[in-house]
Amino acid sequence: MSTEEEAVAAPPARRMRADAVRTRKALLKAAAEVFAEHGAEASTAQIAARAGIGKGTVFRHFPTKEDLFAAIISEEIDGLVTVGRRQAEQADADTALLQFMSAGVDLYANNRALAEALRMVSDVRHPEIQAGQEQLIATAESLARRAQRDGSLRADLNGQDVMLLICGVYYTAAPLxxxxxxxxRRYLRLTFDGMCATGTGPLPPALVHNSLLPTVR
Structure with a gap:
């Protein structure tokens, strides 16, 4: 094929890839909306109809509903990781950690679609979710270490502690x-004040847990 012919052939291939990306985004948006409205029992047909695509297209992108839930969760996790990294660059250590935790609790408190997805995959070790949790822990660990270097955060807290405390704040406030x-916000402030380095005793050893996301039953 000549160079001229290759130049003519290239744009359709790029358009096909772009179409696939747009379809995936539309599908994830539709799925989040349908789960928010109808809960975890929403059907693939409902999601496909909302997205304006066929059920076959849904299955080509996500072979199982578990995969679809995992993709929704992973997008939200990516957003939270981005918040943490941005805060680390723009804010002082205490503010960065508090804003990261605020974003985490707010995410759980105001996203029923995410809560439904978490309920469905809470007992499943999906690799995409596991990878996301590792990113979250690493981000929380980095923010905690900054605050510890400044002397404001107790020295025996770690990234897993931070993530579990985010879940704990959500659970505490859930009935309200x-x-x-x-x-x-009240319970996050209480929790954050309890994380400070002043006047603290030693913590018992930390237990490594497989899931740091809240289970909604």
Missing amino acids: LAADPSAW
């Missing part, structure tokens, strides 16, 4: 969120 969606 229907009446006040911002109720979690």
Whole structure:
């Protein structure tokens, strides 16, 4: 094939890839909306109809509903990791850690679609979710270490602790969120103040846990 012919042939291939990306984004958006409205029992047909595509297209992108849930969760995890990295570059150590934790609790408190997805995969060790959790722990660890170097955060906290405390704040405030969606802020402040380095005793050893995401039953 001549160079001129290759130049003519290239754009359709790029358009096909771009179409696939757009279809995936539309599918994930539709799935999140349908799960938010109908819960985890929503059908693939409902999701396909919302996205304006056929069920076969859904299965080509996501062979199982578990894969679809995992993709939704992974997108949200990626967003939270981005928040943590951005805060690390722009804020002082305490503010960066607090803003990261705030973003995490807010994510769980205001995203029913994510909560439904978490419920479905909570007992499944999906590799995509596991990879995302590792990223979250690494981000939380980095933010915690900054605050510890500044002397403001107790020295025996780690990234897993931070992620589990985010879940704990969400669980604590959960009964109040229907009446006040911002109720979690009070409990995050209490938790964050308890993480400070002043006047603390030693913690028992940390237990490594397989899942750091809240299970919604």
